[in-house]
Amino acid sequence: MTTTTTQSPRAKKLGIKERYSYLTRGLDWEPSYQPREKIFPYTDYEGIRIHDWDKFEDPFRLTMDAYWKFQAEKERRLYAVIDSFAQNNGQMNVTDARYINALKIFLTAVSPLEYAAHRSYAHVGRHFDGVGPRIACQMQAIDELRHAQTQIHTISHFNKFFDGLHDPWHMFSRVWYLSVPKSFFEDAMSAGPFEFLTAISFSFEYVLTSLLFVPFMSGAAYNGDMATVTFGFSAQSDESRHMTLGLEIIKFMLEQDEGNVPIVQKWIDKWFWRGYRLLSIVAMMMDYMLPKKIMSWKEAWEIYFEQGGGALFTDLARYGIRLPKYHEIASAEKDHYSHQAWSTFYQYTHAAAFHTWLPDAGEEAWMREKYPESYDRLYAPRYAHWGAEADEGKRFYNNGLPQLCQVCQVPAFFTEANDPTRISLRTCEHEGEHYHFCSDGCRDIFLDEPEKYVQAWLPVHQIYQGNCGGATVPEVLDWYHLNGGADNLDYKGSPDEALWQSWQASKAGTGT
Amino acid sequence: MTQNVSITLQNTDEGRGIIAAIMADNPDAVANRYPAMTKIDCPGRLVMNRETISTELGRDYDLQELNLTLVCLSGNVDEDDDRLLIAWNA
Numbered sequence: 239m240t241t242t243t244t245q246s247p248r249a250k251k252l253g254i255k256e257r258y259s260y261l262t263r264g265l266d267w268e269p270s271y272q273p274r275e276k277i278f279p280y281t282d283y284e285g286i287r288i289h290d291w292d293k294f295e296d297p298f299r300l301t302m303d304a305y306w307k308f309q310a311e312k313e314r315r316l317y318a319v320i321d322s323f324a325q326n327n328g329q330m331n332v333t334d335a336r337y338i339n340a341l342k343i344f345l346t347a348v349s350p351l352e353y354a355a356h357r358s359y360a361h362v363g364r365h366f367d368g369v370g371p372r373i374a375c376q377m378q379a380i381d382e383l384r385h386a387q388t389q390i391h392t393i394s395h396f397n398k399f400f401d402g403l404h405d406p407w408h409m410f411s412r413v414w415y416l417s418v419p420k421s422f423f424e425d426a427m428s429a430g431p432f433e434f435l436t437a438i439s440f441s442f443e444y445v446l447t448s449l450l451f452v453p454f455m456s457g458a459a460y461n462g463d464m465a466t467v468t469f470g471f472s473a474q475s476d477e478s479r480h481m482t483l484g485l486e487i488i489k490f491m492l493e494q495d496e497g498n499v500p501i502v503q504k505w506i507d508k509w510f511w512r513g514y515r516l517l518s519i520v521a522m523m524m525d526y527m528l529p530k531k532i533m534s535w536k537e538a539w540e541i542y543f544e545q546g547g548g549a550l551f552t553d554l555a556r557y558g559i560r561l562p563k564y565h566e567i568a569s570a571e572k573d574h575y576s577h578q579a580w581s582t583f584y585q586y587t588h589a590a591a592f593h594t595w596l597p598d599a600g601e602e603a604w605m606r607e608k609y610p611e612s613y614d615r616l617y618a619p620r621y622a623h624w625g626a627e628a629d630e631g632k633r634f635y636n637n638g639l640p641q642l643c644q645v646c647q648v649p650a651f652f653t654e655a656n657d658p659t660r661i662s663l664r665t666c667e668h669e670g671e672h673y674h675f676c677s678d679g680c681r682d683i684f685l686d687e688p689e690k691y692v693q694a695w696l697p698v699h700q701i702y703q704g705n706c707g708g709a710t711v712p713e714v715l716d717w718y719h720l721n722g723g724a725d726n727l728d729y730k731g732s733p734d735e736a737l738w739q740s741w742q743a744s745k746a747g748t749g750t
Numbered sequence: 751m752t753q754n755v756s757i758t759l760q761n762t763d764e765g766r767g768i769i770a771a772i773m774a775d776n777p778d779a780v781a782n783r784y785p786a787m788t789k790i791d792c793p794g795r796l797v798m799n800r801e802t803i804s805t806e807l808g809r810d811y812d813l814q815e816l817n818l819t820l821v822c823l824s825g826n827v828d829e830d831d832d833r834l835l836i837a838w839n840a
Contacts, residue, residue, distance in 0.1 A: 253831045254814070297827035300814070308817040315818070448822050452758060452787070455821075459786030467786055471760055471821060478820045482827050489826075532784060546824045549753030553826070553838045 258299035262369045263292060278367045284430040286502075287495035291368025294490045297482055305377055309384070312472050316388055319468040324395050330745075333461040333529040335400070335738035336729050339592040340527035341466060342402045343519060344454070346591065347419045349389035350410040352473075354423045355438065356382035362431040371435075371490075374483045378439075381476040388469040395465060400734050402591035402725040409591060412706070413718050414697035415519070415583075418647045421694060422516050426509075428690075432491065433505050439484030441509030441562075443477060445550065448542045450520050451477060457528040485550075492557040499558045508686070510562030511679035515646035521576035522583065525605070526597065534608035536572045544569060564679040570655040573612040581620060582651045585636035589711060591720050593729035596621045596628075616658055633728065637711075639698045644673045645680035645691055652676050668692065752793040755825030755836045761786055765819045767806035768798070775802050787821050795837035796825070 252260070269277055281288070322328075332338065356379050363375030397403040410416050426437040455470035488506075491498045521535035533541070543565075551561045580594070587594040597605060602621075605613040627634050640649035641663070654660045664675040668688045675681040684691045700706050707717025715722045724733050757772070759765045761783075769788050773779055779792040790796070804811040813834050825836035 255830055298814075298829050300817075304814050304817075308814065311818060448824075452789075452822050453784075456784045456786050471786070474821045475817055475819070478823050479817075481823065485826065545754065546756065549755070549824065549838060552753050556839070 254299045254301070254304075257301045258296065261301050262295075262373060266369050274367070278365055280365045280431050281367055284432050284501065286432045286491055286498050288367070288491075289494055291366075291370065293493065294368055294370035294486065296370060296374050297486060298479055300377065300479065302373075309380070309476075312475065313384070316468055316472045317391075320388070320391055320395070320465055323465040323468075328462075328464050329396065329399050330741050331462050335734050336593070336595060337461045337463065337527065337529050338396065338400050338734065339402075339594075339729065340454075340523045341396065341458075341463065342400070342592040343523060343527075344466075345389060345393045345396070345403060346406045346409055346413075347416055347519065348450070349386060349393065350407060350416075351419055351423050352382050352386040352389060354427060356380075356386060358423075358427045358434060358438070361427075362434055365431055371483075371487060374479075374486075375435075378476075378480055378483065381473075381480070385469075385473045385476070388472065392465050392469055399737065401721065401732070404721075405719045408719050412697075413591060413720070415590065417695065417697050418519070419516060421647050422512055425512065425690070432487075432501075435484065435487045436491075436502060436505040437509040437512070439480060440488045441484075441506060442513045444481040444484035445510060445543070445547055445562075446513040446517060447477065447481075448546065449517055449538050452542070453524060453532050453538045454520065457524065457530075457532045460530045460532055461528055488554070488559075489557070492554075492559065503559055504686075506559065507563040508683050511564055511568075511677075511683065512646065514568050515643075515648055515676070515680070518575055518579045518648060518652075522579040525576035525608075526580045526601075531604060535576045536608060539569070539572045563682070564677070567655045567677070567679065571652065573609055574616070574653060574658050577609070577612065577617040578651050578653065581617070582640075582649055584624065585634060586640075587728065588635045588722075588726050589715065589720075591718075591725045593727065593732050593734065595729045596625050612658065628728075639701060641674050642696045642698050643676035643680050644694055644696070645675060645683050647694065647696060648676055650674065650676045753838050754791040754793055755796050755823075755838060756789055756791045757796060757798075757823045757836060758787050758789040758821040759819050760821055761788055762819060764807065764815075768803055768816070768819060771802040771806045772796065772798055774806075775799050789822075795835065797836075798834045800832045 268274075275282065329338075359375045359379035359382060363372050363379055366372045366375065393403050393406060410420055423438075426434050426442075429437065451470060451474050455467055455474065458466040458470060488502060491502050524531070524533070524535050524538065547561075547565075551559065583590060584594045584596070602613075602618060605617070609617075624634050640651070642648070643650055650661060650663050652662050654662045662677055664678060664681040666673050666675075666681060666685065668684075669692075671692070673684060673692075675684060697706070701709075701714055707713045712722060715726070720726060729735055759769055765788070769781060769790065772790055773781060775798070776790075776792050776796050779790050779796060782789045782791065798813070798816070800811055800813050803813075813829060813831065816834065823836060825838055828835045828837075
């Protein structure tokens with residue numbers, strides 16, 4: 239063995255490059271009594287050609303000993319904070335209990351995805367032929383399980399005080415808006431391993447999740463929610479490694495064979511659009527649900543997609559990869575995205591496991607400043623109208639069930655990119671059936687694989703088919719395990735609000 | 751036009767030392783402060799040196815400890831024992 243001599247006091251130990259190389263090269267073996275394609279049956283059929291698996295390298299060069307050491311330290315720090323938050327009644331010190339509703343969405347929509355990611359990475363980690371990607375996926379599988387666990391601890395804490403968090407795993411498979419994240423992830427899990435990594439590691443983790451985790455966790459900090467900041471940043475520190483796996487696997491596929499380029503581009507187009515539609519709910523969390531706000535959805539989109547994503551795709555251009563299809567539609571929608579999502583949830587709060595409200599005067603001033611092109615013209619008048627109706631005792635609830643998009647499963651509430659007064663709706667015929675979509679992006683995805691998306695479990699269709707507990711709203715809510723009158727409806731008048739006000743009164747010394 | 755690479759770190763005691771080291775080693779870097787985190791942008795490439803961070807923290811720093819402080823990054827990564835480089839190739 240040759241040892242390099244340097245000035246470093248660590249010269250006697252192996253460097254990380256060597257340690258990583260010993261972990262990922264030469265420990266594997268060539269199978270002798272089973273053909274390779276029977277051991278790794280999934281890495282051929284997607285059409286991706288890999289000539290040399292050893293060309294994949296984790297740029298952090300993380301070895302197992304370092305992995306366990308740092309993950310254990312993250313856990314120690316995290317649980318110290320979660321314990322301290324519980325011990326010191328941290329829930330009483332958030333800025334406002336309305337904020338907890340953003341957390342309810344996060345914990346019911348995202349936490350089950352962490353577990354789904356754990357399963358998926360364990361699966362692809364087993365099935366890659368090459369040791370480098372296999373180890374990176376195995377580490378990520380353990381990370382994702384950790385994220386699910388830390389978030390369940392947070393659910394457990396907030397569930398002691400606030401409504402809507404009592405049965406998240408049951409709700410995840412039934413509640414209408416939770417079918418959006420669930421179907422997104424199941425679409426990825428049921429794809430082949432290369433498409434899965436393009437979907438989740440690259441398009442979602444690298445290109446889009448900074449929008450979910452980074453400004454939202456900073457927002458949690460700004461709103462006094464130490465428990466969420468801590469699980470969020472603890473997860474995010476793993477996320478940086480996951481993002482890097484995403485970028486490296488894309489470059490690996492592109493460098494291995496020119497024939498891979500169009501396949502990868504098609505997946506990037508698809509998964510950019512799938513992920514972007516999923517983030518519509520994040521847009522509204524950022525703009526409407528943080529009492530103290532960090533940045534608007536529009537600003538986050540500009541920083542993380544237009545600038546960050548722009549730099550990334552400039553770098554990938556040398557492989558023949560271009561920006562994802564319909565990115566310009568996403569940018570055109572940034573003035574409207576959060577407002578249209580919030581308006582929809584406001585109308586359907588009677589069927590949701592969190593509360594909604596209309597923005598107050600201070601929040602409206604912020605909206606005007608952040609959305610000068612759209613807020614006063616299109617959304618303020620709508621809220622003024624709903625506010626007046628509520629004042630007359632006629633709070634508007636939409637009792638019709640919405641048309642869902644066959645692909646993203648979001649109600650078709652988005653508008654045309656060039657005309658925000660017209661709903662964007664696309665249709666197609668397939669084998670005698672009529673299908674509906676929210677956009678050209680989702681319609682293209684359907685047309686490429688109709689046999690996959692005709693199987694979609696669409697909550698509205700399922701209610702109409704009699705598969706969701708009954709034909710009335712209370713029956714469906716029972717089937718969701720949603721406590722009507724507590725979990726749902728306006729924040730104003732909710733048990734959450736009453737609890738919060740009693741805490742505030744006791745702090746001020748005026749309580750009972 | 752040179753595109754920015756970026757790194758986001760937690761505003762913790764260690765994070766502050768690492769941020770100071772990055773700012774010292776990368777004259778073109780710009781630090782954007784947010785609640786609980788700092789996002790550093792730098793045109794084209796950004797380097798983090800073990801030695802500078804060790805000096806800032808007053809102890810021997812292992813670059814892999816960055817695992818505990820990192821929030822997000824943008825750019826191609828290359829890490830060895832003495833420095834972590836984030837760069838765009840284009």
